[in-house]
Amino acid sequence: MRTFAIGDIHGGLKALLQVLNKIEVTEKDNLIFVGDYVDGWSESAQVIEFLINLSEKINCIFIKGNHDIWCENWLKKDEVNPTWYIHGGKETMESYDGFSAEDKKQHLTFFENLPLYHLDDKNRLFLHAGFTSMHGVEKEIFKENFYFDRTLWEMALAVNHKMDKDSIFYPKRIQHYKEIYIGHTPTTNFGESEPMNALNIWNIDTGAAFKGKVSAMNIDTKEFVQSDNLPDLYPDEKGRN
Template identity: 35%
Template sequence: MSGRLIAIGDIHGYRAALQTLLNEIQPDADDIIVTLGDYIDRGPDSKGVIDLLIQWGRKTQLVALIGNHEEMMLNVIQGEQSHHGWLRYGGVETLESYDFDGDLNFLPAEHREFFDSLGDFFVHDNYFFTHAAYDPQLELEQQPIELLRWHSLRAGIPDPHFSGKTAVVGHTASDDGSILDIGHLICLDTNCYGGGVLTAMDFPSKRVWQAKPDGELVA
């Protein structure tokens, strides 16, 4: 018997909220948990979020996708871009959570392995998952990285993908903490870092679990 398929939106360093959702969901070895990226930055405990994802990855089938914030951090660590942009968008909080002492090699080996393992998309049954958006006419393997990791739905919501599969994304935070569901696309970034909630959704039932930034479960 196959397990559940559950996606979790942008976490942004809110370990308490993530812990609450995972405790409620209690995923097991048959379940697939898809995390949509942006685990770090802005919130108080980015390191703790990664610790928790690694821990639960030993108990369930964790599919962790990359977000634009992971891209920014990795580019800085690898010397591919200046730190200024990353710090402006939440990198300071991430560095603080790792007790940064000036050495850019601050990630524990297990965490670096986690970040290096992140994928850009995941396809399962009638759904595909990615961080931000997509080109409706292109195969997922041909998608521009800019669309997958950076495109804001405020700049335009893509048409249905030619495959007929439903897109599940994050990245574009809803102002009021609500889930955007327009049929062919569902956005689960419910603005946890901005005072909203962290959201998990089961597919295809669309059962929802939500937690506030402090970890309080939303009934």
């Protein structure tokens, strides 16, 4: 049995399919997605439809990202967040052309049921962005941090990566977990096209929303596969700028 953590997709169904084909996914595998399924490329609604169908065949855990929150609010209230609209929301709304009211209702249910984080039986934490409580995710007061916070990753990058976990200087909030897997902050922001590791945190958002790729990592071996760059898969589109 293998478990893969899959980074931000942002409407890039073609990229997701490439990744799943490369890992040769089977019904025995576990797939953990760290959020942001929509907004960016032209197939956001199609990504959600595919994920719903995939979860009927394979054990999948879907974490909620900030873009998923915005899309959920639009499906629920017909609410168009201005920030969302200019950061991929327009393309997501257009991707729903041809989807029935019943389809949209099913997708809304999908979004509403997404957890904000997942902790597995080996004390590995999966969430979209971060958290700030030194006591761990269960004590996090501001739930928005789970899908908006960037300080967790910034802190990990700023600390000496060779620091022993038992050191008194090791950040308290991440000592609670064996490993932490996040998305939200593209590794391409730091000049890296592949997943990045800092302390016990793995960032698997490799910039699919922009000019990067979708990545999937085997969390036991740390081997990973990647799609083509998204602009190559959608040459007539701009993605997010």
